Amino acid sequence: MSDHLDNEHFDTLIVGTGATESIIANELSAAGHKVLHIDRNSYYGGPNACFSLSGFLTWTLTRDFRQVPQLDLHIGNGLFAIDKPGPIESLTAQLMTYHKEGDLSTAQETLDGLLANDRAYMVEPVPKLVLCRGNMIDLLVDQGVGDFMRFRGVDHNYLVTRQGLERVPESKEDIFASTSLTLVEKRKLMRLMTTLGANLEKPEGSFSQLLAQQFKLTGKLHDTVLYAVARQTGYELSAQEGCDRVYKYVNSIGRYGRMAYLCAQYGGGSEIAQSFCRLCAVTGGTYILDEKLECIEPNEDGFKVSLRRGTAQVSRIVMDPGYYSPNSAALDSVVSRAVCILDNPVLGTDTTCVLTFLDEGSVVSLLYVTSATMAVPEGQALMYAWTEGTIASTKPLLQRAVGVVAQQANVVLSVFFEVRELTAPATDGIFYTSQPDTSVDFESTYDAAQQVLSMINKPDTRI
Amino acid sequence: MDSASSSTASPVPTAPEIASTFKILLVGDSNVGKSSILLRFTDDHFLPPEDTSATIGVDFKVKMYDLDGKRYKLTLWDTAGQERFRTLTSSYYRGAQGVILVYDVSSRESFEHLDNWVEELNTYCSNDDVVKMVVGNKIDKEAERQVSRKDGADYARRHQTLFLECSAKTKIGVQQAMEELVNKIVETPSLWRKQLPSKGTVSVDETVTSSGFGANGCAC
Numbered sequence: 050m051s052d053h054l055d056n057e058h059f060d061t062l063i064v065g066t067g068a069t070e071s072i073i074a075n076e077l078s079a080a081g082h083k084v085l086h087i088d089r090n091s092y093y094g095g096p097n098a099c100f101s102l103s104g105f106l107t108w109t110l111t112r113d114f115r116q117v118p119q120l121d122l123h124i125g126n127g128l129f130a131i132d133k134p135g136p137i138e139s140l141t142a143q144l145m146t147y148h149k150e151g152d153l154s155t156a157q158e159t160l161d162g163l164l165a166n167d168r169a170y171m172v173e174p175v176p177k178l179v180l181c182r183g184n185m186i187d188l189l190v191d192q193g194v195g196d197f198m199r200f201r202g203v204d205h206n207y208l209v210t211r212q213g214l215e216r217v218p219e220s221k222e223d224i225f226a227s228t229s230l231t232l233v234e235k236r237k238l239m240r241l242m243t244t245l246g247a248n249l250e251k252p253e254g255s256f257s258q259l260l261a262q263q264f265k266l267t268g269k270l271h272d273t274v275l276y277a278v279a280r281q282t283g284y285e286l287s288a289q290e291g292c293d294r295v296y297k298y299v300n301s302i303g304r305y306g307r308m309a310y311l312c313a314q315y316g317g318g319s320e321i322a323q324s325f326c327r328l329c330a331v332t333g334g335t336y337i338l339d340e341k342l343e344c345i346e347p348n349e350d351g352f353k354v355s356l357r358r359g360t361a362q363v364s365r366i367v368m369d370p371g372y373y374s375p376n377s378a379a380l381d382s383v384v385s386r387a388v389c390i391l392d393n394p395v396l397g398t399d400t401t402c403v404l405t406f407l408d409e410g411s412v413v414s415l416l417y418v419t420s421a422t423m424a425v426p427e428g429q430a431l432m433y434a435w436t437e438g439t440i441a442s443t444k445p446l447l448q449r450a451v452g453v454v455a456q457q458a459n460v461v462l463s464v465f466f467e468v469r470e471l472t473a474p475a476t477d478g479i480f481y482t483s484q485p486d487t488s489v490d491f492e493s494t495y496d497a498a499q500q501v502l503s504m505i506n507k508p509d510t511r512i
Numbered sequence: 513m514d515s516a517s518s519s520t521a522s523p524v525p526t527a528p529e530i531a532s533t534f535k536i537l538l539v540g541d542s543n544v545g546k547s548s549i550l551l552r553f554t555d556d557h558f559l560p561p562e563d564t565s566a567t568i569g570v571d572f573k574v575k576m577y578d579l580d581g582k583r584y585k586l587t588l589w590d591t592a593g594q595e596r597f598r599t600l601t602s603s604y605y606r607g608a609q610g611v612i613l614v615y616d617v618s619s620r621e622s623f624e625h626l627d628n629w630v631e632e633l634n635t636y637c638s639n640d641d642v643v644k645m646v647v648g649n650k651i652d653k654e655a656e657r658q659v660s661r662k663d664g665a666d667y668a669r670r671h672q673t674l675f676l677e678c679s680a681k682t683k684i685g686v687q688q689a690m691e692e693l694v695n696k697i698v699e700t701p702s703l704w705r706k707q708l709p710s711k712g713t714v715s716v717d718e719t720v721t722s723s724g725f726g727a728n729g730c731a732c
Binding site: 052092093186189190194197198199200201202305306311314315320323324326327328330331333335336337338358399421 | 570571592593594596597598599601602603604606712713714715716
């Protein structure tokens with residue numbers, strides 16, 4: 050078969066191989082669509098990609114600057130502001146040209162030391178977990194993706210303040226055994242778990258109010274449930290949303306162990322995306338990476354698309370809005386992210402933890418991974434932190450969050466960047482997906498895929 | 513919940529216990545006959561050419577293989593057509609113990625492209641000891657041969673891989689190729705001993721789910 054497309058016909062062209070697009074590709078292919086699935090990068094995963102260390106640093110130079118406009122790299126005390134794309138022939142030399150402050154030669158030495166173990170790192174710009182009883186895990190199991198992937202339970206959930214870390218009790222047993230909770234607090238939590246495990250009658254108001262008024266939770270207990278369990282971040286959760294989230298969380302505990310979340314080995318989003326792409330290929334989907342969408346011409350049968358490797362006639366297009374589109378625009382929503390390599394596995398050598406840092410009204414989500422999930426070489430750890438807002442306004446907050454958790458370690462390399470969410474309204478025959486958000490798990494990714502699928506399957510849209 | 517032991521769950525009580533499971537990959541250019549080799553080995557079938565233009569629907573096939581009184585479970589993975597634009601996923605390669613690099617003896621081009629596949633293999637295979645075998649397929653087309661047996665054998669020697677020629681159409685060599693490959697994997701315990709899932713990992717297959725999936729997840 051030729052490695053060139055000669056006006057081949059496909060029902061659906063899918064642009065971008067992020068987890069969302071890959072779920073859509075697999076669903077459509079399984080339903081009998083002939084799918085052409087392309088990506089501009091030479092790797093799978095789009096925004097959910099997973100890299101070796103050098104791959105991640107290469108990404109900082111070649112990233113989509115419209116979506117990720119600002120990026121600071123710290124190595125030791127050296128600061129490198131990567132504000133324009135660069136050639137990647139000599140990665141280290143190129144990175145050094147962005148030097149802003151600090152000691153250059155120590156930075157170079159540190160970087161060389163880390164790169165000696167390059168492939169022992171699995172770095173994800175946008176890491177996410179899988180909720181043990183959620184829509185994503187059900188889809189993975191239903192599709193037999195368990196054959197491809199391996200997971201580890203997330204061992205601990207912590208609430209973090211400037212005073213330090215406190216474990217979130219995970220089960221009724223945990224609540225009983227806790228030494229930090231008073232008897233009254235234990236009773237309140239038990240009542241919450243029992244009540245929210247069943248269906249509450251449509252509660253009104255905000256979840257925060259519900260916790261305070263109906264369950265009489267105050268102070269740290271209130272914050273633990275609101276931020277570390279229901280995971281309120283940017284906006285105030287309604288009582289209904291909060292109850293739904295706590296219900297999902299509590300029901301996730303015990304399915305695959307005593308924790309609510311799973312962390313995929315070798316990088317979750319990338320593995321999930323690749324698994325769905327492979328399944329799509331098994332049912333006949335065609336895959337091209339490192340491809341450029343040069344032109345889309347509407348015609349009476351849909352679109353004629355010109356690619357570097359030939360042309361194709363497609364009936365409809367599903368697109369990651371990060372690709373060129375006249376309609377796509379940056380939303381106000383901006384998420385700032387930090388990726389930090391620690392020289393000491395401070396929270397345990399084979400431990401995976403999710404953490405929530407509360408500081409003066411701001412909420413930072415953190416994820417701590419180690420060699421147990423193949424994220425770093427043994428003896429190190431990787432800490433991710435993210436929050437809503439621009440890097441300019443939130444970088445000190447992110448640094449403070451990492452600092453509190455990683456007191457006993459040195460941050461040998463860290464990258465701070467902001468991701469702007471792009472969006473575009475569906476036009477006739479072109480459907481846009483939405484991009485990763487602040488959530489800690491893949492539930493919103495699943496929802497984004499279902500949203501596009503339901504639009505495609507609506508009877509009044511063109512087939 | 514882990515109480516179902518293998519002896520009570522197994523439908524055939526006399527079947528020997530599976531000593532190990534091996535993941536074996538087939539790679540190579542489109543149309544060299546990867547799927548035909550797979551089908552010949554697992555089902556002893558050969559599809560006429562008009563049915564095999566593209567590999568649709570084959571994810572992987574399972575075959576039991578007995579050696580020295582031990583039973584091994586082989587999972588043989590096809591490329592699902594992702595070789596056409598060379599877009600095999602890195603997860604395809606992960607955890608493989610054996611790789612069969614296939615070329616077509618009647619296509620010089622497919623032989624010359626082996627270099628690309630070897631390179632990709634070296635990039636993605638997590639284990640350096642992975643057993644590789646170069647297989648020249650379609651020796652039934654002797655008249656159209658463009659790659660001599662010697663060229664194939666020399667290539668294999670240079671890359672320190674096993675080598676065989678076969679024909680999925682006439683059956684010649686297929687069984688033998690698999691046997692050699694599996695024997696070599698069995699002789700290399702470093703390859704499969706450390707492939708055992710590390711402590712603490714969770715597999716999310718249906719057997720561990722407590723409810724909900726048994727009914728619609730069954731393929732039979």
